[in-house]
Amino acid sequence: MLTIGQHTFTSRLLLGTGKFSDLDVQAQAVEVSETEVLTFAVRRLNLDQPDEPNFLERLDLSKYKLLPNTAGARTADEAVRIARLARASGLCDMIKVEVIGDDQLILPDPLETVKACEILLAEGFTVLPYISDDYMLAKRLQQIGVHAVMPGASPIGSGRGILNPSMLEWIIADARVPVIVDAGIRSPKDAAYAMELGADAVLLNTAVSGASDPVRMALAMKLAVQAGRLGKEAGMIPVRNYAVASSPVEGMITT
């Protein structure tokens, strides 16, 4: 079981809801992924098109927990405002703290992220900060009491996979809260690798929504997360420099 604050989940795949081209495809992808946590962004409603279809309206909210993000925030204050708005929906108490400091890499600003987390923790939110793969930052955030840390594998939507597995391993080794590898995942291999490294869960969006067949990719990611987790739990063989024969070395007829 994955426990984040007061919430427990069976699935270890968290799914973003952005950039799906079709709501029916998205609904199917969400269904086959068996995710229990869906991220959302908070945006102004288009008052000229109040009937624009919205994915949230199609969801059976008894089956999913919502994880709104603070995307669009550039400062701690902006993130806090978005988080408060999200909570005022009455639909969730979890918040993905995302304070972006650079447009090209869409990397989170660590100082503003910490500041936002402090305020939101004091207000009783379940706080999940999106951070770069930074061991010390993950440590400091845990010291102030965040409920999970979400280091990026690589920049959002880049599909570059896990750039620094060692850093993720170090973060995971010392973590007292769930480590959710977020962002940059491209292929099932990346998701499985994150889980093999010991991550508690994986959060991805574009890898599924941007795939040629998002429904099949959602299934692939579900299986990859499960496979990686099982592999980690099963205990992998050590890596050696040279071969070790798997057939008996005795009784060979060729001597």
Next chain:
Amino acid sequence: MELMINGKSRSVSPDVRTIEQLLQSLQLGEKRVIVEWNQQILQKEEHGTTMIESGDTLEIVHFVGGG
């Protein structure tokens, strides 16, 4: 009555007195929306009791797809 909603000025019937009535007039009565009124975030229960006046500034937001 003139209101500033989502960064744009908008004329609303003077019969609209509360946030709840405003949402209905904008055909948002059934929608899951969140309202910030003059920089104050409102809980849903406050929509029926919060009175609006000309010149008020509102943000009406909702959840959209995002990662």
